[in-house]
Each structure stands twice: as C-alpha cells, then as structure tokens.
Amino acid sequence: MRTARSYKGIELFRVAAAFLVVAIHTSPLAAYSDTADFVFTRVIARVAVPFFFMATGFFVLNGTGVRRSLKKLLIIYAASAALYLPVNVYAGHLQEWDLLELIKQVFFEGSFYHLWYLPAAILGLALTALLMRRLSRGACAGAVLALYALGLLGDSYWGLIENIPGVSAAYRAVFALAGYTRNGLFFAPVFFYLGAQMRVKKPRPVGIEAAGLAVCFALMLAEAMGLRALGWQRHDSMYVLLPAVMYFLFALLMRARGSVSLPLGSFSLLVYILHPAVILVVRAAARVLGLWDIFVVNSLGHYIAVCAGSAAASAVLLWLWSLIRPRRVSDTARAWVEVDLDALRNNAERLEAFAPGSCSLMAVLKCDAYGHGAVRSALELNRIGVRAFAVACCAEGVELRRAGVKGLILILGYTPADQWRVIRRYRLTQCAVDAAYAHALDSAAKGRVDVHIKIDTGMHRLGESFEHVDAVAGCFALTHLRVTGMFTHLCVSDSLDGADVSFTQEQLRRFFALTDELKGRGIDTGALHTQASYGLLNYPDGRCAYARAGVALYGVKSDGHDGVRAWPELAPALSLRARIGLVRELPAGEAVGYGREFITSRATRIAVLPIGYGDGVFRCSMHGGAEALVNGKRCPVVGRICMDQLCLDVTDAGEVHPGDIATFIGTDGPETISCEEFAAKSGTISNEVLSRLGKRLPRVYRN
Ligand SMILES: *Cc1c(COP(=O)(O)O)cnc(C)c1O
Numbered sequence: 001m002r003t004a005r006s007y008k009g010i011e012l013f014r015v016a017a018a019f020l021v022v023a024i025h026t027s028p029l030a031a032y033s034d035t036a037d038f039v040f041t042r043v044i045a046r047v048a049v050p051f052f053f054m055a056t057g058f059f060v061l062n063g064t065g066v067r068r069s070l071k072k073l074l075i076i077y078a079a080s081a082a083l084y085l086p087v088n089v090y091a092g093h094l095q096e097w098d099l100l101e102l103i104k105q106v107f108f109e110g111s112f113y114h115l116w117y118l119p120a121a122i123l124g125l126a127l128t129a130l131l132m133r134r135l136s137r138g139a140c141a142g143a144v145l146a147l148y149a150l151g152l153l154g155d156s157y158w159g160l161i162e163n164i165p166g167v168s169a170a171y172r173a174v175f176a177l178a179g180y181t182r183n184g185l186f187f188a189p190v191f192f193y194l195g196a197q198m199r200v201k202k203p204r205p206v207g208i209e210a211a212g213l214a215v216c217f218a219l220m221l222a223e224a225m226g227l228r229a230l231g232w233q234r235h236d237s238m239y240v241l242l243p244a245v246m247y248f249l250f251a252l253l254m255r256a257r258g259s260v261s262l263p264l265g266s267f268s269l270l271v272y273i274l275h276p277a278v279i280l281v282v283r284a285a286a287r288v289l290g291l292w293d294i295f296v297v298n299s300l301g302h303y304i305a306v307c308a309g310s311a312a313a314s315a316v317l318l319w320l321w322s323l324i325r326p327r328r329v330s331d332t333a334r335a336w337v338e339v340d341l342d343a344l345r346n347n348a349e350r351l352e353a354f355a356p357g358s359c360s361l362m363a364v365l366k367c368d369a370y371g372h373g374a375v376r377s378a379l380e381l382n383r384i385g386v387r388a389f390a391v392a393c394c395a396e397g398v399e400l401r402r403a404g405v406k407g408l409i410l411i412l413g414y415t416p417a418d419q420w421r422v423i424r425r426y427r428l429t430q431c432a433v434d435a436a437y438a439h440a441l442d443s444a445a446k447g448r449v450d451v452h453i454k455i456d457t458g459m460h461r462l463g464e465s466f467e468h469v470d471a472v473a474g475c476f477a478l479t480h481l482r483v484t485g486m487f488t489h490l491c492v493s494d495s496l497d498g499a500d501v502s503f504t505q506e507q508l509r510r511f512f513a514l515t516d517e518l519k520g521r522g523i524d525t526g527a528l529h530t531q532a533s534y535g536l537l538n539y540p541d542g543r544c545a546y547a548r549a550g551v552a553l554y555g556v557k558s559d560g561h562d563g564v565r566a567w568p569e570l571a572p573a574l575s576l577r578a579r580i581g582l583v584r585e586l587p588a589g590e591a592v593g594y595g596r597e598f599i600t601s602r603a604t605r606i607a608v609l610p611i612g613y614g615d616g617v618f619r620c621s622m623h624g625g626a627e628a629l630v631n632g633k634r635c636p637v638v639g640r641i642c643m644d645q646l647c648l649d650v651t652d653a654g655e656v657h658p659g660d661i662a663t664f665i666g667t668d669g670p671e672t673i674s675c676e677e678f679a680a681k682s683g684t685i686s687n688e689v690l691s692r693l694g695k696r697l698p699r700v701y702r703n
C-alpha cells in the first residue's frame with residue numbers, strides 16, 4: 001500500500017529546514033550582529049526540527065508504517081554514530097564515558113552534538129504512537145502538551161524555576177541523564193502528534209492561516225527576545241508559541257500539492273547528518289587554500305561553503321546509492337488497482353449531504369473496503385470527518401483500530417462470544433445477531449461490550465424477530481452489554497417495483513413500531529439505522545442516525561440497470577489495469593489458449609496480459625463478452641482466461657507494444673468500462689467484482 005507523496009510544499013520545505021539546521025550550527029550572521037544571529041538561528045531556524053517531526057507524524061503516524069519508520073531511523077542512527085565515531089575517538093570523548101554518560105549519549109545526545117535528533121525522533125515517535133493507541137484524542141493531546149510544558153521549564157524558561165529548590169533539583173537530575181529537555185521525551189511528542197492531527201484538520205481559508213502564522217511568529221519573536229533579555233534561557237529550542245507557529249506553517253505548506261520526483265527527504269537527511277563533517281573539511285580546505293578569512297572568519301562565507309559542501313556530498317551519495325540500491329518491484333509493473341481518493345472523499349461528502357437531517361454516513365468497509373483498501377479508505381474518511389464505520393468481522397475491525405481509525409466501528413456479522421475481550425480491547429461494537437447471542441455474549445464477557453441489536457424485519461438473515469419485543473427488551477437489561485443502537489437490513493430496497501416498495505415500507509414500519517414500543521417502555525434504543533446504499537438513495541429517513549453505505553460510497557451501482565430515485569453525482573473511485581506483456585501476430589485459423597477454444601478468423605494481433613482470474617477477472621466472463629481498453633479502444637478478451645494470464649484481440653487498437661496499459665475497469669481516453677459492465681459480463685454484480693479483486697494486486701492511491 002503506497003501513495004505517491006503529493007505534498008510538494010512539505011517535500012520542498014524539508015530542504016529549507018535542513019539548511020536552517022546547518023545555520024543553527026554555523027551562526028551565519030554572527031560576524032555581523034548578535035541580535036540578527038539570535039533571531040535567525042535561535043528563533044527562525046527553530047522551526048526546522050519540529051517541522052521534521054511533524055512531517056514524520058503526518059506521513060507515518062496515521063498509517064501502519066510506524067514500525068518500518070522506527071527501524072529505518074535506528075539504522076540511520078547506527079550508521080551516523082559510526083560515521084562520527086572516529087571524531088569522538090580523536091577528541092578523546094570515549095575515554096570519559098562512564099555508564100551514565102553512555103546512557104545519556106545513546107538515548108539522548110546521539111554521541112555527537114547534532115545527532116541528538118535521531119534518538120529524539122526514535123523515542124518521540126515510539127512514545128507518541130503508544131499514546132495515540134492507548135489514549136483518547138483529548139487525553140493524548142493533554143499528555144504531549146504536558147510533556148512539552150515540563151520541557152519548557154528546563155529549556156527557555158529555566159530562569160523561572162532555577163531557584164525553586166525541589167524543582168530545580170528534579171530538573172538537574174533530568175539534565176544529568178539527558179543533558180537537556182530538548183529530547184524525545186519532552187520536546188518531540190507534541191510535534192509528532194500535531195503532525196498526525198494535521199490529517200484531520202478542518203479546512204480554513206488561506207488568509208486566516210497566513211495571518212495566524214504571522215501573528216504567532218511575531219509573538220514567538222517577542223517571547224524569545226523577552227526571555228533573552230531576562231536571561232532565563234538555559235537552552236533556546238523551546239518556546240510556548242512554537243507549536244502554534246508550527247501548526248500554521250505546516251497548514252500552509254500542506255496547501256502546495258503535486259508530486260516531487262527527487263528524493264528530497266533523503267537529501268535533507270544527508271545534509272543534516274553530513275554537515276558537521278563538512279565543517280571540518282571546509283576548515284581544512286580553507287587553511288590549505290589560504291581562504292581562511294573568506295570561508296571561516298566570515299560567518300556568512302562559512303555558512304555558504306558548508307551548505308554547498310553538504311549539498312554536493314549528499315547529492316553524490318544519493319547518486320551512488322541510486323546505482324547500487326536494490327530495486328523494489330514497481331506497483332504498476334504488472335496489474336494493479338487504482339483508487340481515486342478524491343472520488344471516494346467526494347462520494348462520502350455527497351452521501352453525507354444527501355442523508356436527511358441528523359442521519360450521518362456509516363462507511364461500510366467490509367472485505368477490504370470492497371477492494372479499495374480498508375485502512376487507507378478509513379483514514380481518508382476520518383480525515384474529512386466520517387466517524388462511523390462498518391466491517392464484516394472482528395478481524396477487520398481490529399485492523400482498522402490498530403491503524404488508528406477513530407470513531408464507531410460496527411461488526412455487522414457474528415463473532416464468537418469468547419472473543420469479547422478483543423471486541424472490548426479495540427473498542428469495537430458488536431452486532432447482537434439475535435437475543436440468544438446477546439445472552440451468550442453477556443455470560444462470556446467479564447467487562448462491558450458495546451452492541452447494536454440487529455432486528456429481522458423480513459430478510460430472515462441475521463436479527464432477532466421484530467415480533468419478539470420482550471426478548472429484545474431483555475437485551476437492554478444485560479449486565480455486560482451496553483446497547484448503543486439497533487438496526488435492520490432491507491432486502492429489496494434496490495427495487496422500485498410496486499410490490500418491493502410495499503415490502504420495504506412494511507420492513508421499516510415493523511422496525512420503527514418495535515423501537516417506538518421500546519421507547520414507550522422507557523428504554524433508550526440508541527442509534528437507529530435501517531438503510532444500506534439503496535435504502536439511503538430510495539428511502540431517505542430522518543429517523544435514522546446512520547446510513548450504512550457501501551457500494552454507493554465507491555461510486556457504483558450493484559447492477560447497472562438498477563433504478564434509483566436519486567444519485568447525488570457519485571463517481572467510481574476504482575480502476576483495474578494491467579500492462580501488456582507480449583504482442584504477437586497470428587494468421588487466420590490459429591487457436592489461442594487452453595482447449596484451443598478460440599480460433600482466429602482473420603490475421604489477428606494478440607496481446608498477452610499478466611492478469612487472470614487469480615486477480616478477479618472471472619473466468620466465465622470470456623463467454624460474456626469481456627473486453628479491455630487499449631489506446632482508448634475496446635478489445636475483446638479471446639481464448640480461455642487463465643489464473644494469471646489472458647489474451648486480448650488488439651488488431652483494431654492501432655499500435656500496441658509490450659508495456660502498454662490495458663484497462664479492465666475504468667476510463668482510457670474516450671472509452672469507459674464501468675464496474676457494472678464488467679460485472680454484467682461475468683454474470684454478477686459490482687459488489688462481487690470489487691470484493692473479489694485479487695489480494696496480489698497492489699493498490700495505487702491517487703489523491
Ligand atoms: C454490506 C452491508 C451493507 C452495505 O451494503 P451496500 O449495498 O453495499 O451499501 C449495509 N448493511 C449491512 C448489514 C451489510 O451487510
């Protein structure tokens with residue numbers, strides 16, 4: 001699961017931030033003015049490290065990449081410490097390290113003065129991920145802010161507590177172990193957390209964000225100058241206003257979208273790691289070349305030389321690495337699913353707007369979000385404010401929660417009662433599939449489990465019968481169950497046929513008669529919901545708290561012929577594509593594929609594609625007129641579809657070469673094959689096509 005990183009502003013600012021860090025360590029304006037140097041390196045440049053933490057939080061903490069990221073940071077840390085080991089040996093530092101000093105160097109200081117960033121990033125990321133997993137949003141924000149506040153007192157606000165005996169002793173103990181409070185414990189978490197929260201940030205006008213940055217920065221400058229005048233600063237990395245400045249700065253950077261092909265993240269990291277070594281080289285070279293005054297004495301000349309040297313060294317290393325690095329298989333090398341996240345978000349917003357009054361969208365993400373990728377889809381939907389999700393089974397719910405998905409996660413299907421601990425641990429809401437199940441779950445559970453009671457109003461799949469009022473009422477009295485909702489499922493809401501409409505209305509009548517009766521008995525029935533996609537589109541209902549939309553959320557109908565009363569401009573989010581592997585010319589009368597079933601009736605150009613029924617292109621569709629688009633033209637599938645291969649007749653598609661892309665679902669030029677059409681040719685519905693797209697197809701996300 002991968003996205004082309006499409007935040008150009010953030011990627012470009014990485015480079016600026018790296019050069020700001022170099023400034024902190026070289027004081028470019030020191031030769032001109034102490035105040036200018038303070039403002040540049042101790043105030044402006046102080047955004048650099050928090051920015052790196054936020055960018056990591058933004059890209060990593062919302063997904064499943066925390067472990068991978070930590071591993072990478074550890075490797076980089078080990079390599080950097082090794083790189084500077086000779087310098088430490090030369091300077092005789094190692095001889096002075098007792099156990100306490102060693103702990104301090106490894107966990108906080110990073111063994112060389114600028115490397116503190118790496119242990120801080122590792123500790124901060126791990127700690128923030130843990131807090132986010134264990135605590136609610138509010139508690140987590142409170143925790144990281146409290147840590148930051150504690151850090152401030154040991155950093156810029158040291159003067160405030162320096163003379164309070166007990167407090168300053170406690171801080172001195174911290175300093176003995178960690179050197180500073182500017183570390184992974186006190187400093188980094190607030191920025192990692194803030195970065196993660198930027199994904200769910202409410203959109204604001206650009207003017208407000210720009211003004212916010214200007215005002216907060218001006219205040220931070222005043223804060224810094226004030227602290228400097230007071231002489232309170234033991235160190236000058238942390239300001240009260242820094243998180244606010246970072247919020248607005250990051251919000252503005254997020255606006256610049258578009259992809260960047262250069263590895264700017266690696267480049268800025270290398271500049272950061274290498275620049276102290278480059279400082280040594282610049283000094284040596286300046287001495288040898290007799291340029292000491294220009295490149296060492298002159299602070300600006302020194303800064304420019306160090307930046308240029310670091311940039312050149314980093315570029316050369318990246319180029320060398322590109323020659324030898326092991327390549328990853330490209331996601332679009334063979335066959336893949338493309339998901340248009342913009343379409344998904346728009347569909348969610350349109351359905352939410354379409355649902356009447358207080359009814360909100362419950363996004364149905366079962367079976368890996370109908371093939372779209374459940375984790376990624378849920379996180380995107382979280383980001384735009386969707387707070388309710390439905391999955392088919394407990395494991396799907398756990399996967400979402402572990403990835404950091406917030407809000408209600410309702411398990412629509414059966415979960416054995418002995419799994420209650422998992423349901424509870426991941427704050428899932430279980431469907432009580434009938435009253436007997438509710439009792440079994442209650443007996444098994446030793447703690448409170450949230451449930452929505454399912455009512456059977458005529459579909460006769462899951463649910464307690466609508467007629468068993470007492471049995472349903474009894475579920476509300478069970479000690480270990482907290483009933484937070486009730487729902488039913490409609491079985492012909494996709495049909496506008498008279499008899500089906502009456503049946504659906506009867507189902508709704510039965511459900512609400514039951515809930516009214518329970519309310520009459522003083523029972524709080526919780527959130528009520530009755531509609532899936534077609535229910536929402538054909539029977540919008542203000543009495544419902546949720547509409548459980550699945551197929552419509554993905555912008556498709558189950559069957560292309562389904563009539564719906566409304567279709568609020570929903571657009572398909574998914575395409576299925578594959579690359580042509582081989583093109584061959586065959587004369588008339590030749591057979592293609594297993595069983596020699598297809599015989600060419602003319603000179604035919606055949607394209608062989610590395611996709612088959614193992615990927616979800618149903619074998620039976622070869623008899624249903626299956627096609628794919630090549631060069632914007634429809635080309636028939638010929639011969640039997642295999643597990644991993646199939647053939648297209650591309651005779652009429654113009655020039656076709658290996659490596660060209662064929663589209664099985666989606667648009668190519670003027671032509672589109674809809675999911676509904678693809679399904680019809682396989683004798684099924686979109687829901688089955690989407691949920692059976694093969695696991696081995698990479699999902700490629702477009703913003
Ligand atoms: C699958 C499912 C849905 C979603 O159905 P769509 O028709 O795809 O919107 C809603 N409710 C229940 C109980 C389901 O099983």
